[in-house]
Amino acid sequence: MTKPIVAIVGRPNVGKSTFFNKIAGKRISIVEDTPGVTRDRIYSDVEWLSHRFTLIDTGGIEFSTNDVILEQMRIQSQIAIDTADVILFMVDVREGITSTDYEVAEILRKTRKPVLLVCNKVDSKKMEDHVYEFYNLGLGKPIAISSAQQLGLGDLLDEVVDKFPSDKGEDQDNDITRVAILGKPNVGKSSILNRILGEERVIVSDIPGTTRDAIDTPFKVGDREYILIDTAGIRRKSRIEQAIEKYSVIRALTAVSRSDISLLVIDACEGPTEQDTKIAGHIHEEGKGCIVVVNKWDLIEKETMTSEEHKKSIRNKLAFIDYAPIVFVSAKTGQRVGKILDLVDEISVQAALRVSTGVLNDVIGEATLMNQPPSDKGRRLKIFYGTQFAVKPPTFAIFVNDKELMHFSYLRYIENQLRDAFGFEGTPIRIIVRERERKGGV
Numbered sequence: 178m179t180k181p182i183v184a185i186v187g188r189p190n191v192g193k194s195t196f197f198n199k200i201a202g203k204r205i206s207i208v209e210d211t212p213g214v215t216r217d218r219i220y221s222d223v224e225w226l227s228h229r230f231t232l233i234d235t236g237g238i239e240f241s242t243n244d245v246i247l248e249q250m251r252i253q254s255q256i257a258i259d260t261a262d263v264i265l266f267m268v269d270v271r272e273g274i275t276s277t278d279y280e281v282a283e284i285l286r287k288t289r290k291p292v293l294l295v296c297n298k299v300d301s302k303k304m305e306d307h308v309y310e311f312y313n314l315g316l317g318k319p320i321a322i323s324s325a326q327q328l329g330l331g332d333l334l335d336e337v338v339d340k341f342p343s344d345k346g347e348d349q350d351n352d353i354t355r356v357a358i359l360g361k362p363n364v365g366k367s368s369i370l371n372r373i374l375g376e377e378r379v380i381v382s383d384i385p386g387t388t389r390d391a392i393d394t395p396f397k398v399g400d401r402e403y404i405l406i407d408t409a410g411i412r413r414k415s416r417i418e419q420a421i422e423k424y425s426v427i428r429a430l431t432a433v434s435r436s437d438i439s440l441l442v443i444d445a446c447e448g449p450t451e452q453d454t455k456i457a458g459h460i461h462e463e464g465k466g467c468i469v470v471v472n473k474w475d476l477i478e479k480e481t482m483t484s485e486e487h488k489k490s491i492r493n494k495l496a497f498i499d500y501a502p503i504v505f506v507s508a509k510t511g512q513r514v515g516k517i518l519d520l521v522d523e524i525s526v527q528a529a530l531r532v533s534t535g536v537l538n539d540v541i542g543e544a545t546l547m548n549q550p551p552s553d554k555g556r557r558l559k560i561f562y563g564t565q566f567a568v569k570p571p572t573f574a575i576f577v578n579d580k581e582l583m584h585f586s587y588l589r590y591i592e593n594q595l596r597d598a599f600g601f602e603g604t605p606i607r608i609i610v611r612e613r614e615r616k617g618g619v
Contacts (some may be wrong), residue, residue, distance in 0.1 A: 261290075528603070
């Protein structure tokens with residue numbers, strides 16, 4: 178299931194980031210700090226009334242400016258608008274309508290997407306009358322809130338989830354493997370896609386990827402069906418290209434959530450960058466299979482241990498996806514590109530693998546014998562049993578006497594034992610620790 182995307186747009190200093198931080202920081206927010214991922218993210222996964230969605234923060238929009246930074250912020254906002262399912266257009270009730278507000282409103286009307294007009298900084302009753310002025314923007318009824326005072330946020334979120342497209346929950350054909358191709362600009366994503374399709378000579382058609390800046394390409398190899406989701410296309414003039422790369426993660430958000438497996442394409446000459454780390458973190462958090470594809474391998478001078486040294490460097494920088502296989506390819510020469518689909522097929526099987534409860538508990542039991550569970554103040558962790566209750570990714574529940582005693586390092590040890598026993602190559606594993614209910618109040 179694909180999570181809807183909600184983008185917050187508007188001119189600078191209307192309170193977009195304050196609103197974003199209030200929503201992301203409350204209990205309604207589902208936020209995980211993945212090791213290796215910087216915390217200055219411009220998106221957050223949020224839940225409201227059992228609806229999960231991704232909230233995107235943007236910089237302010239300014240049209241009449243020669244300032245490079247403001248130009249970068251405007252382009253970032255346009256990317257978010259193109260990607261979003263619902264748009265929150267935030268204005269400042271204290272300042273009233275500005276010429277920039279009118280220009281933004283005109284752009285948003287042309288998108289034909291659901292737009293909610295949000296009047297921020299309505300901190301008191303006397304400010305409520307000023308809200309009516311914003312009807313002049315032609316975007317319907319303004320919704321009054323105060324991000325700073327946390328007023329009206331619940332009512333706004335009710336309106337947001339009511340605008341979600343109904344097809345977001347549609348079941349997708351489980352026989353088709355969806356593969357997203359992700360990475361920075363100029364790493365060779367489109368070249369890899371074309372090489373995969375060209376080698377197999379099985380192109381069926383190009384289908385626009387809904388409202389997203391991506392192309393879905395269905396194709397078939399033998400009796401196996403795939404859809405390649407290409408996220409290439411971010412090309413800006415050189416003076417702002419570096420900053421725009423920071424926001425290319427917005428394009429990756431929907432591609433990852435729509436995929437079964439993601440190909441993280443890295444430039445062999447550069448190695449993993451901060452942007453690669455962010456995208457890898459999102460793949461991991463979404464619970465999707467992952468393959469690290471190191472492209473332009475033909476440009477690297479080779480010695481005996483060259484590939485192993487590169488692999489070690491990648492593992493160090495992307496340690497939280499150490500389960501992802503690494504393949505060194507050249508889209509230019511075709512070297513090892515054929516290996517990619519073989520790995521996709523293998524990971525598809527691994528991600529859908531189910532382990533019987535009996536066999537699972539044999540492995541857990543042996544693991545606890547080899548390495549005793551931790552203890553604290555004389556009380557030792559006891560693992561009673563485990564069971565698997567989901568796939569894609571494989572998800573397990575482990576029942577214990579006191580989950581506070583389950584140290585992160587021991588949980589990691591259990592995960593490694595499961596991988597040693599069952600494989601699970603290329604897919605994350607989720608382990609949920611639960612306390613077993615005590616009988617008779619004991």
